[in-house]
Amino acid sequence: MSEGAAKKEERRKFQAIRGTRDLLPPETALWNHVEQTANQVFATFGFGAIRVPIFEPTELFARSIGLDTDVVSKEMYTFEDYEATELVELRTAVVTNVASLATGEALIDFLDRVGNFILAAEKAFEAGRIPKTPENERTLQMARELTANLQAFGYQGEREILPRVAELKDAVRQVRFGDVISLRPEATASVCRAYIEHGMQQLPQPVKLYYIGPMFRRERPQRGRYRQFYQIGAEVLGGSDAPAIDAEVIEMVMTFFDRLELHGVQLDINSIGCRECRPKYVELLRAELLKVKDKLGPDSQRRIRTNPLRVLDSKLESEQGTIATLPRITDHLCEACATHYAAVKRQLEMRGVFFRENWRLVRGLDYYMRTTFEITAQGLGSQNAVCGGGRYDGLVELLGGPPTKGIGFAIGEDRLILSLQESRKAPAQPGRDVYIAWMGERAHATAIRAAKDLRKAGFSVELPPVEQKFGKALGQADKLGAKHALILGDNEVSEGLWTLKTLADGSQLKLPEPALIEHLRKSKAGSS
Numbered sequence: 326m327s328e329g330a331a332k333k334e335e336r337r338k339f340q341a342i343r344g345t346r347d348l349l350p351p352e353t354a355l356w357n358h359v360e361q362t363a364n365q366v367f368a369t370f371g372f373g374a375i376r377v378p379i380f381e382p383t384e385l386f387a388r389s390i391g392l393d394t395d396v397v398s399k400e401m402y403t404f405e406d407y408e409a410t411e412l413v414e415l416r417t418a419v420v421t422n423v424a425s426l427a428t429g430e431a432l433i434d435f436l437d438r439v440g441n442f443i444l445a446a447e448k449a450f451e452a453g454r455i456p457k458t459p460e461n462e463r464t465l466q467m468a469r470e471l472t473a474n475l476q477a478f479g480y481q482g483e484r485e486i487l488p489r490v491a492e493l494k495d496a497v498r499q500v501r502f503g504d505v506i507s508l509r510p511e512a513t514a515s516v517c518r519a520y521i522e523h524g525m526q527q528l529p530q531p532v533k534l535y536y537i538g539p540m541f542r543r544e545r546p547q548r549g550r551y552r553q554f555y556q557i558g559a560e561v562l563g564g565s566d567a568p569a570i571d572a573e574v575i576e577m578v579m580t581f582f583d584r585l586e587l588h589g590v591q592l593d594i595n596s597i598g599c600r601e602c603r604p605k606y607v608e609l610l611r612a613e614l615l616k617v618k619d620k621l622g623p624d625s626q627r628r629i630r631t632n633p634l635r636v637l638d639s640k641l642e643s644e645q646g647t648i649a650t651l652p653r654i655t656d657h658l659c660e661a662c663a664t665h666y667a668a669v670k671r672q673l674e675m676r677g678v679f680f681r682e683n684w685r686l687v688r689g690l691d692y693y694m695r696t697t698f699e700i701t702a703q704g705l706g707s708q709n710a711v712c713g714g715g716r717y718d719g720l721v722e723l724l725g726g727p728p729t730k731g732i733g734f735a736i737g738e739d740r741l742i743l744s745l746q747e748s749r750k751a752p753a754q755p756g757r758d759v760y761i762a763w764m765g766e767r768a769h770a771t772a773i774r775a776a777k778d779l780r781k782a783g784f785s786v787e788l789p790p791v792e793q794k795f796g797k798a799l800g801q802a803d804k805l806g807a808k809h810a811l812i813l814g815d816n817e818v819s820e821g822l823w824t825l826k827t828l829a830d831g832s833q834l835k836l837p838e839p840a841l842i843e844h845l846r847k848s849k850a851g852s853s
């Protein structure tokens with residue numbers, strides 16, 4: 326690299342990675358408001374906050390979301406976490422060896438590299454520095470056997486030994502140095518894992534938990550959709566599947582949106598049955614879809630075989646007329662599910678929660694059952710869902726826990742913020758309560774003490790670090806949105822009377838120090 330190119334590289338400006346962004350004031354005031362409202366509302370319903378790791382074993386998500394889903398197969402950020410870093414170089418020396426094997430000496434050199442790797446891997450395996458799994462044990466044994474076979478086979482020409490060398494390299498590649506982990510694409514699986522791991526089934530049931538935090542998916546970035554995105558969610562685990570629990574969860578999230586004054590909120594609900602009645606409906610749906618297959622697009626045709634319920638999710642305009650003629654799951658519920666669904670609707674009506682039935686609202690995974698719901702809001706175009714949830718009575722058991730009832734939801738906080746901004750419900754960044762303008766050494770000492778007392782009383786204070794002329798200081802106070810300016814010069818300190826200026830109307834008065842805080846409290850109460 327030339328000297329000029331090197332200097333240019335040093336001056337290169339770093340930017341946020343595609344699909345991520347920085348959240349800055351004043352926008353963060355709205356984020357804080359949303360999250361504080363969630364904390365307040367969820368607490369009134371008896372929910373406690375849970376914080377789970379940002380990364381988990383990949384297998385947790387493969388089992389909960391589904392190995393063949395786009396989320397797991399294409400969108401997760403997955404990597405290997407390991408301690409035995411010295412093995413990386415040894416493995417690289419084996420698998421990237423491109424030297425010619427045209428001589429017996431070259432083969433001996435290659436086998437020496439393999440031997441060094443196997444010896445180091447075995448030591449790390451015994452010391453627990455790489456996972457002590459049956460797969461690793463089998464892979465190391467395979468590498469040993471392939472090495473012995475290749476040594477016994479001897480050098481018989483490059484063409485003859487290359488297939489055996491390739492097989493040995495594959496075995497070396499398969500040795501896992503650490504756990505395969507993924508950044509979480511959602512939090513429900515993590516909450517269920519924590520419920521199992523910490524024996525929460527021994528607590529009074531149900532256990533009610535909520536979370537707020539970032540999630541990660543390698544999706545195509547677009548408006549309101551990012552690769553690092555934020556969710557607010559809640560889960561109710563354990564106890565019964567009483568319809569009142571479903572209704573209370575829905576009531577809570579609708580209360581949250583109401584508290585935020587979110588516009589154009591629409592709640593859709595449905596029941597997707599249980600393990601008894603849903604499979605029968607799925608087969609009926611598949612049979613009906615096969616009759617109209619030629620009227621569907623390629624994606625829907627593929628889903629007829631893999632997951633017919635997902636055809637109902639289709640947004641293609643050309644398919645809507647065909648889908649409208651398909652049988653509805655609510656007409657094919659078993660007696661228990663029909664009774665449960667009717668009770669959920671009755672409970673919602675008792676709570677004053679308005680809803681719309683949407684028979685096309687489904688979930689594709691087997692552990693979902695009965696109640697499912699989605700909430701949309703205005704200002705987001707066709708992708709207007711801000712919350713999705715439902716009952717998942719089979720998930721905890723799928724993850725290795727006891728049979729456990731469960732229901733929850735997740736709110737896309739990024740999309741919620743966008744909708745609030747579109748409806749002009751975003752609170753402004755709060756300005757300072759007091760800006761202290763000071764001149765003089767004695768005034769500086771007094772200003773420091775005044776700032777400390779005001780902050781202790783709960784007021785936000787801006788104290789400039791250097792002396793400013795009062796005119797410049799008042800201009801800065803106005804830019805910061807300060808409500809009041811406290812003017813302190815050596816004269817004010819000597820007199821014991823402080824000048825307080827209200828910036829909105831320019832009025833000012835002189836106050837003795839003891840009266841300042843009480844005056845500001847009355848002023849704040851009168852303006853709120």
